[in-house]
Amino acid sequence: MPSFAEARVDLDAISGNVSLLAERAAGALVMGVVKADGYGHGMLPAARAALAGGATWLGTAFISEALHLRAAGIDAPVLAWLVPPGEPLTEAIDAGIDIGVGSVWLVDEVLDAARQARRPARVQLKADTGLNRGGIGPVEWPDAVAALARAEAEGLVTVTGVFSHFACADDPGHPATSAQLEAFHRALDVVDKAGLRPEVRHIANSAAVLTRPDARFDLVRPGIAAYGLSPIPGLAVPGLRPAMTLSAILVGCKRALAGSGVSYGYRYVTERATNLALVPLGYGDGVPRAATNRGPVFVAGRRRTIAGTVCMDQFVVDIGEDTVSPGDRAILFGPGDHGEPTAQDWADALDTISYEIVTRIGQRVPRTYTGAVR
Ligand SMILES: Cc1ncc(COP(=O)(O)O)c(C=O)c1O
Known part of the structure; x- marks a missing residue:
C-alpha cells in the first residue's frame, strides 16, 4: 500500500x-x-x-x-x-x-x-x-x-x-x-x-x-x-538489528525569513533565513509531543532536530541551505545504517526507553513488511 x-x-x-x-x-x-x-x-x-x-x-x-x-x-x-x-x-x-x-x-x-x-x-x-x-x-x-x-x-x-x-x-x-x-x-x-x-x-x-x-x-x-533494540541503554549487542524504520514523505519545503517563529507557540525561532521542511507525522501517529525541539530526524542526507512544536499530524525541520523535493523522505528512526537515528537515539533525546518509541507508533501509520516470513 x-x-x-x-x-x-x-x-x-x-x-x-x-x-x-x-x-x-x-x-x-x-x-x-x-x-x-x-x-x-x-x-x-x-x-x-x-x-x-x-x-x-x-x-x-x-x-x-x-x-x-x-x-x-x-x-x-x-x-x-x-x-x-x-x-x-x-x-x-x-x-x-x-x-x-x-x-x-x-x-x-x-x-x-x-x-x-x-x-x-x-x-x-x-x-x-x-x-x-x-x-x-x-x-x-x-x-x-x-x-x-x-x-x-x-x-x-x-x-x-x-x-x-x-x-x-x-x-x-x-x-x-x-x-x-x-x-x-x-x-x-x-x-x-x-x-x-x-x-x-x-x-x-x-x-x-x-x-x-x-x-x-x-x-x-x-x-x-x-x-533489535538493546534492553540496556549503552549496551551494544553485536548482531541485533532494529526491525522498524519509521519514515514519511515530505509535504514540502519553504523559505523562511530570519526571526520566524515556527509551529504552535513559536517554540523555535529561525536564527537566519532558512529552508523549512514539513513532515506529515505527529503525536496522532505516536511521535511524542515531547520531541518538540528534541527529536532527531534524517532529512536531506543529514541528521537534524525537530524545529518547534510537534503537532497532531505534522512537524517542521529546519534544513538550513539544503533543499528537498516533494517526495523525498524523512527518516525518523531505523537501524542506523545510513546515518539515520535509531529508536534508542529517540529514547535518549526524550528521556524515555526505546520500547515506548516503537510501541506507540499509531495505527494511522501503515506497517509494511519485508523479509521471507509474512
Ligand atoms: C512478563 C513479561 N515477560 C517478558 C517481557 C519482555 O521484556 P523485554 O521486552 O524487556 O524483553 C515483558 C515485557 O514487559 C513482560 O511483561
Whole structure:
C-alpha cells in the first residue's frame, strides 16, 4: 500500500534477532513476546517471524491478544499473563492458551472456568519475587500453590509453568536481580514440594537473557531484543538489528525569513533565513509531543532536530541551505545504517526507553513488511 508515511518492518531482522537470542539462551526455550501489537511492529507478522527464528512459545499480556494469535491459525503454545476480572477464561481454555495466574482471586475463577469448559485449564503460576507489580507474593504463595496442586490432582488444571519477572535487570549488577533469583528458587521449592512438575520455569526478559546466564531456567522471554533494540541503554549487542524504520514523505519545503517563529507557540525561532521542511507525522501517529525541539530526524542526507512544536499530524525541520523535493523522505528512526537515528537515539533525546518509541507508533501509520516470513 503506497502511503506518505510507513513503519517498515524487517521480519528477517526479527527472525535473526530471535535466533541470536536462542543461541544466548544456550538450550533454554525461547518465548517471543508479542504483546502490544508486537511492540508496535504488528503482532501476527512478528509472531510468525519469531517462530521462524526459533521461538517455540509466544507471550502476550492479555487473553484477547492470545486469542487473536489463535484466530490467525497460530497454534504454538501461548502464555497470556495479565488477566483483569472479566476476561474470557473459558474461551482461553478452549483455545489452549496458558493462563498466567498472578492474583489469588484468579485461582478460583480459573477453576470455575475449567469446570465450565469441561477440560483442564493450562495454568502458569506467577510468583512476585520482588517487582511488586503482578504475581502472587511469598505470603500467599504456599496456599495458591497448594490450591493448584489439588486442582491438578482433580484434573481441573495442568500447571504447565511457574514464572516471575525482574524489576531491575536493565541495570546490570543491581542487587535486586540476584535477590529476585533467590526468591524465585524459594518459590520453585514450594512448587516442587507440593508435587507439581511444571514443564517450564522462567524469569528472564531480554536484559537477563543477555546478562544473566543464571536466570535462564527452562525458557527465556525476550521482547525488546527480538525487535533489535538493546534492553540496556549503552549496551551494544553485536548482531541485533532494529526491525522498524519509521519514515514519511515530505509535504514540502519553504523559505523562511530570519526571526520566524515556527509551529504552535513559536517554540523555535529561525536564527537566519532558512529552508523549512514539513513532515506529515505527529503525536496522532505516536511521535511524542515531547520531541518538540528534541527529536532527531534524517532529512536531506543529514541528521537534524525537530524545529518547534510537534503537532497532531505534522512537524517542521529546519534544513538550513539544503533543499528537498516533494517526495523525498524523512527518516525518523531505523537501524542506523545510513546515518539515520535509531529508536534508542529517540529514547535518549526524550528521556524515555526505546520500547515506548516503537510501541506507540499509531495505527494511522501503515506497517509494511519485508523479509521471507509474512
Ligand atoms: C512478563 C513479561 N515477560 C517478558 C517481557 C519482555 O521484556 P523485554 O521486552 O524487556 O524483553 C515483558 C515485557 O514487559 C513482560 O511483561
